[in-house]
Amino acid sequence: xxxxxxxxxxxxxxxxxxxxxxxxxxxxxxxxxxxxxxxxxxxxxxxxxxxxxxxxxxxxxxxxxxxxxxxxxxxxxxxxxxxxxxxxxxxxxxxxxxxxxxxxxxxxxxxxxxxxxxxxxxxxxxxxxxxxxxxxxxxxxxxxxxxxxxxxxxxxxxxxxxxxxxxxxxxxxxxxxxxxxxxxxxxxxxxxxxxxxxxxxxxxxxxxxxxxxxxxxxxxxxxxxxxxxxxxxxxxxxxxxxxxxxxxxxxxxxxxxxxxxxxxxxxxxxxxxxxxxxxxxxxxxxxxxxxxxxxxxxxxxxxxxxxxxxxxxxxxxxxxxxxxxxxxxxxxxxxxxxxxxxxxxxxxxxxxxxxxxxxxxxxxxxxxxxxxxxxxxxxxxxxxxxxxxxxxxxxxxxxxxxxxxxxxxxxxxxxxxxxxxxxxxxxxxxxxxxxxxxxxxxxxxxxxxxxxxxxxxxxxxxxxxxxxxxxxxxxxxxxxxxxxxxxx
Numbered sequence: 027x028x029x030x031x032x033x034x035x036x037x038x039x040x041x042x043x044x045x046x047x048x049x050x051x052x053x054x055x056x057x058x059x060x061x062x063x064x065x066x067x068x069x070x071x072x073x074x075x076x077x078x079x080x081x082x083x084x085x086x087x088x089x090x091x092x093x094x095x096x097x098x099x100x101x102x103x104x105x106x107x108x109x110x111x112x113x114x115x116x117x118x119x120x121x122x123x124x125x126x127x128x129x130x131x132x133x134x135x136x137x138x139x140x141x142x143x144x145x146x147x148x149x150x151x152x153x154x155x156x157x158x159x160x161x162x163x164x165x166x167x168x169x170x171x172x173x174x175x176x177x178x179x180x181x182x183x184x185x186x187x188x189x190x191x192x193x194x195x196x197x198x199x200x201x202x203x204x205x206x207x208x209x210x211x212x213x214x215x216x217x218x219x220x221x222x223x224x225x226x227x228x229x230x231x232x233x234x235x236x237x238x239x240x241x242x243x244x245x246x247x248x249x250x251x252x253x254x255x256x257x258x259x260x261x262x263x264x265x266x267x268x269x270x271x272x273x274x275x276x277x278x279x280x281x282x283x284x285x286x287x288x289x290x291x292x293x294x295x296x297x298x299x300x301x302x303x304x305x306x307x308x309x310x311x312x313x314x315x316x317x318x319x320x321x322x323x324x325x326x327x328x329x330x331x332x333x334x335x336x337x338x339x340x341x342x343x344x345x346x347x348x349x350x351x352x353x354x355x356x357x358x359x360x361x362x363x364x365x366x367x368x369x370x371x372x373x374x375x376x377x378x379x380x381x382x383x384x385x386x387x388x389x390x391x392x393x394x395x396x397x398x399x400x401x402x403x404x405x406x407x408x409x410x411x412x413x414x415x416x417x418x419x420x421x422x423x424x425x426x427x428x429x430x431x432x433x434x435x436x437x438x439x440x441x442x443x444x445x446x447x448x449x450x451x452x453x454x455x456x457x458x459x460x461x462x463x464x465x466x467x468x469x470x471x472x473x474x475x476x477x478x479x480x481x482x483x484x485x486x487x488x489x490x491x492x493x494x495x496x497x498x499x500x501x502x503x504x505x506x507x508x509x510x511x512x513x514x
Contacts, residue, residue: 030229031165037174039227040164041181043109043157046217048182048366049189050120050150051404053213055274056297057193057206059408061124062139065203067426072136074412080143081405084398087148089247091155092394096387103230105156105163105390112152113221117214119149124210126203147401151394153221159393162377163230168468169316175371176312182366183308185220187301189213190274194294200278201428233387249511250388250395254462254499255379259372261457263396264403266324266365269450271407273300273358273443279415280443283431285351286344299352303359310360311367319464320371323364328451331361335448342440365454372461375468382475383498384511414442462496471497478506 030036054077062073091108098104123142129135161178165171192212197205250256281296282288311323334357341351373396377389418438424431431439463471470493476482486494491502498505 031167031170034177036227037177038181039224040161040174041178041224042220042227043153043224044178044182045185045188045220046116047154047157047185049185049213050116050217051271051400052186052189052274052301053193053209054123055271055404055408056190056277057197057209058123059275059412060200060278061203061206063422064200064425065126065206066128066135066139067422068132068135068139069416069422070412070420071416072132072412074409074415076136076140076143077405077408079140079405080147081398081402083144084147084151084401087151088155088394088398088401089391091151092159092247092388092391095156095159095390095394102225103163105160106225106228106230108152108156109160109221110225112149112154112156113218113225116149116153116221117218119146120217121210121214122146124207126207150401151397155394155397156390157224157393158373158397159377159389159391160228160230161374162389163233164228165374166472168375168465168472171374172316172320172371173312175374176308176315176367179363179367179370180305180308180312182370183301183305183363187298187305188216190297190301191294194297198289199428200282200288201426246388246511247391247395248514249384250376250380250392252499252510252514253376253379253383255497256376256392256395257499258457258461259369259376260396260399262321262324262365262372262454262461263369263399265450265454265457266369267400268403268407269447269454270362270365271404272411272446272450273362275407275411276439276443276446279420279439280342284342284344284436284440284443285346285348286430287348292348296352296355300355300359300362303356304363304366307360307363308367311364315367315371320375321368321458321461321464323367324454324458327361327364328455331358331364332448332451334358334361335444335451339440339444342443361451368458372463375463375471378468378471378475379463379497382471382478382494382505383500383507385478385506385508386511388511410446411442414446415439418442467493467497470494474505 059070059073062068063070095104095108098107100107102110123146127138129138161171161174165174193209196209199205277297281293315323334354338354341347377392380392381387419435420431470490473482474486474494477486494505495502
């Protein structure tokens, strides 16, 4: 097993599934609202609420899935078993979301795509909740986990590159719904293959299923928020990934309506530069992170990204020198990689903090709440983008006819494209500064868990007690109690 933990092939096998995790959301945040507004003629205010409704549904399905995964016994391993099932569910539900169905009534069309989005969210949950909880059951070592997480993020970036470029090549006319469906067919097949590769190349350590009654699953799921570290992690997750969602969600509008440069391959080039930079940034930050800390990529990458994003304001007009926009987009892409690298590296450690609080190994539940929050971030960004576009006068009739928006609306889109992610990045930096866990704190947490299990007979020092209390937010004598998992 130790040799396997050092295997590059094993790390790649673990990372493959995040081609789906990273790629699906890039396609959705970049093109789903565009598909509904420009191709299907739906108002941006209505279109933007669909992902948010899907997230309300996730509030039910994600905690249930996490609890089911922690209670399951399987010869494949509980989480790998659901990854196998979810590979087919995710492929089918992603395809259904892009069906170009023309329904005469606005209400009927809206309800149809709400349902399709809910089905997709369910398929995503079946795969990603167990997947996000898999690494703690594969690898214990802090540095090795960081390495696995780094490779995973690299595959996520590769998925984002595919998801960002292939649709721009195929969707030549963004008012033609059939072109979006062609993209959906291609990626449904890709997602099926990569998830199956992860199932085939990963493993799980044996452990006893959780014995807390399933009827208490909702309460039990929300008790993970009692952890001080997990609450700050969620803030980093929401703000950091939300900053990326605003870039991808507004990119088509920015290039098409502000720069008037969607045709002629310029949007493809810009997305290619942005996504290639994310891949390069992922590699760089993965190399830097083991020598610093898991939050260091954010503290280094986001200030640089903020400067480049603000600089875009000076080139946000038709006929602006595209080379400068590409250079700034490359810097933005490097900064976007920082949050993904940090977030997924930190997530693997949150199950250990939770275990010290509750005495229960609940990696599936911890994963489910992180997955839920990730979906919330995407749903909120889509909803807010739709509402903000409506507020600045975006006209869906002009959009469906392929016509330009008014000058005031174009200026408003440029302001949204710049300042929305900047605000979220500033918040992310603040949350990362206050996040209480680096390698030293992680080692102390793992040592304390061994003490509680009777595997280490040393006495905790005053410094170790203070670290345990700071990281968990609990008094030392209140740790390792099952009731912490049962009561809010």
